[in-house]
Amino acid sequence: MAQKLLEINKVGKSYGDSVILSNANLVINEGEFIALVGMSGGGKSTLLRMLAGLEETSAGSIIQEGNKIHGLNKEARVMFQEDRLLPWMNVTDNVLLDKKGKQAVAEAAQLLEQVGLSQYSTKIPTQLSGGQRQRVALARALMSHPRLLLLDEPLGALDALTRTKMQELIRKVCQDKAITTFLVTHDINEAVRMADRIAVIKNGTIWRIVENPYRGKESLGDKEKEVEISEEILAEILE
Amino acid sequence: MENIETNENYHFSLKLKNSLPWLIPVFLIAFWQVACNLSWVNETLLPSPIDVVTNGIKLFKKGELQENMSISLYRATAGLLIGGGLGFVLGFINGVSHTTRLLFDSTIQMLRNIPHLALIPLIILWLGIGESAKISLVALGCLFPMYINTYHGITSVDPKLIEMGKSYELSKKDLFVKVIFPGALPTILMGVRYALGVMWTTLIVAETISASSGIGYMSTNAEQFMDMKTIVLCILIYALLGKSSDFIAKNLEDIFLEWRAIERRDTNGSEASGDK
Amino acid sequence: MKNLKKSFIVVLLLFWCGVAVYGWHLTREDAGSSSLKNVVVGYQAGDEFYVSKIRGQFVKKMKAKGYNVKFKEFQNGAAMMQALASGNVDYARVGDTPPVSALASGTKLTYVAAGGTKAKGSGILIHKNSSIKTLADLKGKKVAYTKGTSSQYMLLRALKVAGLSNDDITWVNLDSDAASVAYSKGKVDAWANWDPSVAQVEITENSKLLVDGTTTKALNRSFIVSPTTYASKNKTLSKLIIKYTEQDMKWANKNHSKLIKKMSADLKLSKKVVRRSITRRTFSMSSMSKSVVKEEQEIANVFYDNNILTKKINVSKHVQYLK
Ligand SMILES: Nc1ncnc2c1ncn2[C@@H]1O[C@H](COP(=O)(O)OP(=O)(O)OP(=O)(O)O)[C@@H](O)[C@H]1O
Ligand SMILES: [Mg+2]
Numbered sequence: 001m002a003q004k005l006l007e008i009n010k011v012g013k014s015y016g017d018s019v020i021l022s023n024a025n026l027v028i029n030e031g032e033f034i035a036l037v038g039m040s041g042g043g044k045s046t047l048l049r050m051l052a053g054l055e056e057t058s059a060g061s062i063i064q065e066g067n068k069i070h071g072l073n074k075e076a077r078v079m080f081q082e083d084r085l086l087p088w089m090n091v092t093d094n095v096l097l098d099k100k101g102k103q104a105v106a107e108a109a110q111l112l113e114q115v116g117l118s119q120y121s122t123k124i125p126t127q128l129s130g131g132q133r134q135r136v137a138l139a140r141a142l143m144s145h146p147r148l149l150l151l152d153e154p155l156g157a158l159d160a161l162t163r164t165k166m167q168e169l170i171r172k173v174c175q176d177k178a179i180t181t182f183l184v185t186h187d188i189n190e191a192v193r194m195a196d197r198i199a200v201i202k203n204g205t206i207w208r209i210v211e212n213p214y215r216g217k218e219s220l221g222d223k224e225k226e227v228e229i230s231e232e233i234l235a236e237i238l239e
Numbered sequence: 240m241e242n243i244e245t246n247e248n249y250h251f252s253l254k255l256k257n258s259l260p261w262l263i264p265v266f267l268i269a270f271w272q273v274a275c276n277l278s279w280v281n282e283t284l285l286p287s288p289i290d291v292v293t294n295g296i297k298l299f300k301k302g303e304l305q306e307n308m309s310i311s312l313y314r315a316t317a318g319l320l321i322g323g324g325l326g327f328v329l330g331f332i333n334g335v336s337h338t339t340r341l342l343f344d345s346t347i348q349m350l351r352n353i354p355h356l357a358l359i360p361l362i363i364l365w366l367g368i369g370e371s372a373k374i375s376l377v378a379l380g381c382l383f384p385m386y387i388n389t390y391h392g393i394t395s396v397d398p399k400l401i402e403m404g405k406s407y408e409l410s411k412k413d414l415f416v417k418v419i420f421p422g423a424l425p426t427i428l429m430g431v432r433y434a435l436g437v438m439w440t441t442l443i444v445a446e447t448i449s450a451s452s453g454i455g456y457m458s459t460n461a462e463q464f465m466d467m468k469t470i471v472l473c474i475l476i477y478a479l480l481g482k483s484s485d486f487i488a489k490n491l492e493d494i495f496l497e498w499r500a501i502e503r504r505d506t507n508g509s510e511a512s513g514d515k
Numbered sequence: 516m517k518n519l520k521k522s523f524i525v526v527l528l529l530f531w532c533g534v535a536v537y538g539w540h541l542t543r544e545d546a547g548s549s550s551l552k553n554v555v556v557g558y559q560a561g562d563e564f565y566v567s568k569i570r571g572q573f574v575k576k577m578k579a580k581g582y583n584v585k586f587k588e589f590q591n592g593a594a595m596m597q598a599l600a601s602g603n604v605d606y607a608r609v610g611d612t613p614p615v616s617a618l619a620s621g622t623k624l625t626y627v628a629a630g631g632t633k634a635k636g637s638g639i640l641i642h643k644n645s646s647i648k649t650l651a652d653l654k655g656k657k658v659a660y661t662k663g664t665s666s667q668y669m670l671l672r673a674l675k676v677a678g679l680s681n682d683d684i685t686w687v688n689l690d691s692d693a694a695s696v697a698y699s700k701g702k703v704d705a706w707a708n709w710d711p712s713v714a715q716v717e718i719t720e721n722s723k724l725l726v727d728g729t730t731t732k733a734l735n736r737s738f739i740v741s742p743t744t745y746a747s748k749n750k751t752l753s754k755l756i757i758k759y760t761e762q763d764m765k766w767a768n769k770n771h772s773k774l775i776k777k778m779s780a781d782l783k784l785s786k787k788v789v790r791r792s793i794t795r796r797t798f799s800m801s802s803m804s805k806s807v808v809k810e811e812q813e814i815a816n817v818f819y820d821n822n823i824l825t826k827k828i829n830v831s832k833h834v835q836y837l838k
Contacts (some may be wrong), residue, residue: 314534494521
């Protein structure tokens with residue numbers, strides 16, 4: 001049914017003697033929201049960085065629309081665990097980065113409005129809260145119209161309330177813009193709340209992929225299913 | 240009512256804070272004048288501040304003072320621009336390129352440990368005693384602090400920010416202009432401030448090499464004839480020039496590193512409120 | 516407020532640059548025009564070239580002959596010899612000892628001209644109330660001098676005249692500033708020195724010369740020296756320099772009051788001091804003669820005998836007799 005955007009094909013990664021990943025397989029479809037969960041140190045960030053082209057694979061290949069990813073993946077944009085905003089630039093300039101022109105400025109303003117930061121456009125990052133900073137980082141990532149949005153635990157450092165708000169925001173924006181999203185998280189509830197499919201990383205490979213038809217549904221029955229799936233995944237990881 | 244009072248108190252304490260740094264110099268000068276008036280010190284060994292100032296006015300009217308000052312300022316500035324510029328370029332190149340770093344850095348570190356004033360005899364023999372010798376000496380003095388700070392500044396920019404820039408497809412130029420340079424700027428400006436200090440100290444020495452103009456010449460010339468007023472005047476001028484260049488450097492930091500000032504103000508604010 | 520500060524700094528920087536550019540112009544002013552051949556003349560305040568410089572005729576006459584004269588001031592003879600060795604000075608006016616030391620250290624220089632002496636203003640200073648009355652009284656006393664300068668030669672000569680040996684006095688090697696303090700504080704009993712410093716000390720420290728150069732034969736003569744290769748290529752130029760400075764010296768001898776006024780301002784000495792030093796010397800400049808070469812040879816010999824020089828110098832090999 002859905003178009004295939006990217007295929008992770010028997011990918012392995014090792015640093016020297018230590019093998020981090022081996023024989024990992026995953027297909028990411030156009031427009032879907034996929035989450036990657038697993039133990040800390042399990043190689044989640046490593047896989048994400050390989051998708052971004054910030055790291056080379058040691059074995060296997062990552063094919064994006066028929067091309068093997070080698071070097072920077074220009075279709076993708078990463079939102080890092082830390083916001084990585086430039087502290088010497090104001091919010092608008094951070095969103096714009098190297099983009100110039102009236103149109104770009106207008107678009108940046110529109111994105112800032114979308115993430116609810118219109119009145120902060122001239123502030124510098126140190127004047128913002130953690131959640132606000134991550135929203136700027138989201139706007140910055142969206143500014144380049146990526147086809148693939150790679151999120152590496154961007155909400156890890158936020159408090160529970162802000163976190164929930166951000167989850168909704170990200171989910172909504174990605175859906176509106178039909179951006180394929182790959183979310184790395186250690187919070188299984190977050191994964192279940194946001195993703196269409198959840199990949200579980202274990203023993204240095206993609207162990208299982210869980211379909212999540214109940215994502216974001218409001219009815220009580222579905223909520224219960226969500227909790228069920230979460231517990232199932234957790235049990236699987238800890239097994 | 241109360242509000243106004245605290246407000247006034249605040250303004251008063253602000254004034255006090257602003258004048259605090261001047262307290263000791265003013266007190267010292269006053270003490271010095273009094274000591275001279277009461278003949279606690281021998282006038283031929285230490286003339287009074289008023290004598291020094293009147294001597295300065297006399298030299299100013301003759302045109303000597305401002306001519307020598309402008310010549311010194313020219314030498315200092317030229318040396319700073321050449322040496323500082325070269326240090327910046329070298330530091331920049333070595334900061335970004337691994338190959339040149341391997342090629343040059345250890346050599347530069349080696350040369351850095353030679354006190355630049357020890358090179359005076361060589362510089363005289365190579366470049367003579369004209370302007371170029373003096374300017375080169377100042378340039379040599381300014382080169383290393385600028386090099387070290389630029390190099391250090393550029394190599395210690397947060398690699399995560401650089402990775403972000405690269406992954407957001409910034410061109411080499413943009414990566415430098417928007418990420419690396421601003422990130423290195425605080426350290427580079429520290430280098431500028433340091434170079435300014437070295438600039439003046441080197442210049443004093445440089446101008447004692449057969450100069451026929453400049454503040455250093457005025458001072459050594461006066462020394463020959465035990466003209467204490469002029470000697471002290473020259474020392475005061477150096478202090479003044481040093482202070483004003485430091486003032487400029489500090490304000491440049493404030494202007495270019497406004498983002499850091501905001502950060503600091505924030506943390507200061509929270510600390511102050513935490514106190515109470 | 517912030518903008519105010521910014522514009523203030525900008526104004527300050529512009530002012531800085533403006534002043535620096537002005538300074539640059541000042542240093543360029545004496546660079547002179549390029550069609551003329553540059554001649555760099557080294558001098559010390561108060562000497563023969565200084566007289567030529569303040570009179571102003573010398574530069575004009577030289578310009579008319581196609582030379583652009585640049586005066587360079589030095590604080591002492593050693594610095595001037597260093598500049599001469601590196602080819603940064605074409606003609607240098609020095610006292611009688613620096614060229615001998617320079618020759619011994621391998622500098623290739625040639626004596627081009629000889630000036631007058633400061634015999635009456637060079638000698639051994641003592642306080643008027645000092646217990647030292649005759650040269651012989653120096654025995655056992657502390658005497659300040661500066662190593663390698665005329666003052667060392669003076670002292671050596673004075674001891675010889677007095678029939679004392681070198682070990683009969685305590686030699687205190689001090690540069691002139693330190694010596695001045697040591698002398699006025701009574702840390703040394705006598706001080707071998709020369710004008711205008713002698714005149715200054717005589718007046719301000721109630722002192723007199725125990726002996727001067729007319730007795731010791733340490734005359735403290737002026738010379739003009741030039742790098743050997745330069746001198747051999749520029750004989751006509753050397754002759755011109757001798758001719759014009761000679762004219763200036765005649766002027767100086769006739770115009771004491773003008774000279775005193777200018778010198779006291781430039782040297783920052785009182786007119787009284789300058790007058791005393793000027794009236795007891797005669798300005799002159801002429802080409803080298805056998806008799807002055809003999810004087811120099813004597814200095815070289817004495818310095819060699821006292822291990823001040825490590826090499827024997829034959830002065831006559833480094834002389835041009837221009838006629
Ligand atoms: N450059 C590197 N060199 C050597 N080992 C590395 C390197 N980068 C990561 N590793 C190792 O690879 C393993 C996986 O790291 P990774 O960052 O992918 O884990 P993660 O699943 O993202 O964990 P977390 O949830 O804590 O972020 C870790 O054991 C780490 O030590
Ligand atoms: Mg990680």
